[in-house]
Amino acid sequence: MLLAPMSSRLNTETVGIKRDAPQARPDSSRWRNWLGVTPFFLFTFLFIVLPSAYLLVGAFRNNSTGQFTLGNFLGLFTPEILSAYWVTIRISAVTALGGGLLGFMMAYAVTVGGLPRWVRTTLLTFSGVAANFAGVPLAFAFIATLGRTGMVTVFLKTILGLDLYDQGFSLYSFWGLSFTYLYFQFPLMVLTITPALDGLKREWREAAENLGASTFQYWTRVALPILMPPILGAMILLFGNSFGAYATALSLTGGFINLVTIVIGSQIKGDILYNPGLGYALAVGMVVVMAMAMMIYFALRRRSERWLRQ
DSSP: OOHHHHHHHHHHHHHHHHHHSOOOOOOTTGGGGGGGTHHHHHHHIIIIIHHHHHHHHHHTBOTTTOOBOSHHHHGGGSHHHHHHHHHHHHHHHHHHHHHHHHHHHHHHHHHTSOOOHHHHHHHHHHHHHHTTOOSHHHHHHHHHHHSTTOHHHHHHHHTSOOOTTTTTOOTTSHHHHHHHHHHHHHHHHHHHHHHHHHTOOHHHHHHHHHTTOOHHHHIIIIIHHHHHHHHHHHHHHHHHHHHTOOHHHHHHHTTOSOOHHHHHHHHHHOSSSOOHHHHHHHHHHHHHHHHHHHHHHHHHHHHHHHHHHO
16 A cells, blocks of 8 residues: 555656756757867968968969960970989988988887886887977087088098098088988987887787798788888888978088989079969979879878778
């Protein structure tokens, strides 16, 4: 007799709770979540989209009359401009290959090589700083170290009797500039390739060893084929990073090396070689080259991530 009233009371209270519960309604404040990424889109529009559009329009505009012309792009095929592209591509390729190999070996040593944890932390911290250290400070640091009166140059000459500049080395030459670029190239490689090395699974090596494979066979037939897309992708990223460098080369060599970025600066703000339209066309050509490099990088990175997720 007492159970029935209590049961009906519980049912009544449950219904009341359900009626009083707030109804599910669509999130009306979802648009507020877009506020967090609004600065990103604004930054992209102001400093990427608008400058690119301005360069593209200026590349097809005559400097004197402002009318449409293809003369600026035809000027890209002159020997001086083609030489600037060739020198820039050579430096970018050399530093991408050298920085890629050096960075890969360092990343291998602190990940797969089994070095102490503090070495990995120190290397990654240094790489994060050095990858963004360029321009005038980097040029001054190398001049103070390896210039004609630099500390290392003077030390080798006075203590060991070795004069680097008598042996053919020059910091202000093609190879000197390439050596300087390596300072920010190999740290970028370390930061880029370390996650891929961390993604190598122990099961793959154990399976290879169980099948009788040696260490050399494991790396040549299992690890390197998997790591090849991220390695090549990282080197392409290094190529683009070197291809767009300007302040370091200008501060170190004073414009004596014929790079595309230096030619663009002389054409846009120079007193003698003032031709903004040609400078815009040169910049558009650089954008095309770097866009192609980045497309290849993202394609290789996507392929490597597919491997590492398996």
